[in-house]
Amino acid sequence: MLTLLSSSSSSASTALIFFSKKLYSLPKPSLALSYFTRNTTTMSINLQSHAFAGNPIRLKTPKSTDPFSPTSALDSLKTRLLDNTLLQQPSSPDFKVLPFRKGRPLASSTPGEMSPSWHLGWISLPDCKNFLEISGAQLSEDSLVYLGSSYEDDVVYWAIDVSSEAGLVPELGSKQFCFVELRTLMVATDWADERAMAELAIAGNARALLEWHNLSQFCGFCGSKTVPMEAGIRKKCSNVLCNKRIYPRVDPVVIMLVIDRENDRALLSRQSRFVPRMWSCLAGFIEPGESLEEAVRRETWEETGIEVGDVIYHSSQPWPVGPSSTPGQLMVGFFAYAKSLEINVDKEELEDAQWHSREDVKKAISSAEYKKAQRTAAAKVDQMCKGVEKGHGLAADFNVESGELAPMFIPGPFAIAHHLISSWVYQDTAPNGVHVRTGQSSSSMSNL
Numbered sequence: 001m002l003t004l005l006s007s008s009s010s011s012a013s014t015a016l017i018f019f020s021k022k023l024y025s026l027p028k029p030s031l032a033l034s035y036f037t038r039n040t041t042t043m044s045i046n047l048q049s050h051a052f053a054g055n056p057i058r059l060k061t062p063k064s065t066d067p068f069s070p071t072s073a074l075d076s077l078k079t080r081l082l083d084n085t086l087l088q089q090p091s092s093p094d095f096k097v098l099p100f101r102k103g104r105p106l107a108s109s110t111p112g113e114m115s116p117s118w119h120l121g122w123i124s125l126p127d128c129k130n131f132l133e134i135s136g137a138q139l140s141e142d143s144l145v146y147l148g149s150s151y152e153d154d155v156v157y158w159a160i161d162v163s164s165e166a167g168l169v170p171e172l173g174s175k176q177f178c179f180v181e182l183r184t185l186m187v188a189t190d191w192a193d194e195r196a197m198a199e200l201a202i203a204g205n206a207r208a209l210l211e212w213h214n215l216s217q218f219c220g221f222c223g224s225k226t227v228p229m230e231a232g233i234r235k236k237c238s239n240v241l242c243n244k245r246i247y248p249r250v251d252p253v254v255i256m257l258v259i260d261r262e263n264d265r266a267l268l269s270r271q272s273r274f275v276p277r278m279w280s281c282l283a284g285f286i287e288p289g290e291s292l293e294e295a296v297r298r299e300t301w302e303e304t305g306i307e308v309g310d311v312i313y314h315s316s317q318p319w320p321v322g323p324s325s326t327p328g329q330l331m332v333g334f335f336a337y338a339k340s341l342e343i344n345v346d347k348e349e350l351e352d353a354q355w356h357s358r359e360d361v362k363k364a365i366s367s368a369e370y371k372k373a374q375r376t377a378a379a380k381v382d383q384m385c386k387g388v389e390k391g392h393g394l395a396a397d398f399n400v401e402s403g404e405l406a407p408m409f410i411p412g413p414f415a416i417a418h419h420l421i422s423s424w425v426y427q428d429t430a431p432n433g434v435h436v437r438t439g440q441s442s443s444s445m446s447n448l
Helices: 068-080 126-133 170-175 183-190 194-215 292-304 358-367 368-387 416-425
Strands: 002-003 016-019 031-036 045-047 092-100 104-109 117-120 123-125 144-150 155-161 226-229 234-237 252-259 265-271 284-287 310-319 329-338 351-358
Touching: 068 092, 068 126, 068 144, 068 194, 068 310, 092 126, 092 170, 104 183, 104 194, 104 368, 117 194, 117 368, 123 126, 126 170, 144 194, 155 194, 155 416, 183 194, 194 310, 252 292, 252 310, 265 292, 265 358, 265 416, 284 292, 292 310, 292 329, 310 416, 329 416, 351 358, 358 416
Parallel strands: 002 123, 092 155, 252 329
Antiparallel strands: 002 016, 031 045, 092 104, 092 123, 104 117, 144 155, 226 234, 252 265, 252 284, 265 351, 310 329
């Protein structure tokens, strides 16, 4: 785990880079998402939780009297910023800051056994203050957003948006840090690495909060400026006559694997923005006044003309790598059973939609080299942190072992779509006999 801490000197140039075995404790996640195959040539993936879920520093919110709570941490932050001598002394809890620039978290990279490993670029509070002063900016409590805490490590974590401070880029770059797209870090994450998955979840939560702050600078009721409250986890209108409380926005999205009556084929679609040869599940935002199940049926009908009957919940995933206008997306995954088969694609929404047999989809999963794509992305992050950025197309890594291009592939293990599709494909070979048509569907539940 990489951290950047200052020595006894306040100068940013004396910062020390070191690695610790544990930056925050990692509790065992409760959600198990797994599939296995009997074919030894096919990848076996076992995820304890979806990418961006299982944030280890936000599992519980401390009470306001707790020194690790947002309120207490903010009071301590104000005191330290006002007293420069206190800022330079070891204090409890320790404060670590994660800078972001244009939605990109600060990251670094270290050599690994098979490929490099990326790490979040945490910096100490004194170093954060010094770096900003070098750029001609001042650090204030309103510029920091509370991310969470770790009792075990005696640390409170913060995020800060430094998009307007261009001078920080070369300063941090000289220490082999760089600001990396969150989506790139997502692909570069080794999903078997518990530490990396935890850091990805933290970075996702931080990006969603900071982007929400950028989008909510003015009150939607009266137009006055908003001010952060409770260390930035909510905001309030500055107009005393309005005084509206504003909370981080979450945009729920349904994502569904549509399956035919015989349970032999799945409906997959392509959008024009997809990389070549990638197919995925249907998805769409929920509209006001409709249930999740209704959204599944409506979106499927609107985009493909397929009528859906039973709808069964699978799992959900935070998705902070969407557009900056909707940084707080929550993907809610379902299996949806088709009542009709004839496809009528809405070309404004989709490029194409087709029924695919289980065997074809299984072949696409088994031939796609997801691990190769992950290592390539990890190498790209490593090159970026060394100041040598290389452009690389993601689709080129999803090749069959012979080196030929795979005719199709589905999103990698970092996406809920992968797990919806793979759990259907491998339902007969899962360790506990996972069956897609299990539990009560929405139609049967409505009769209770």
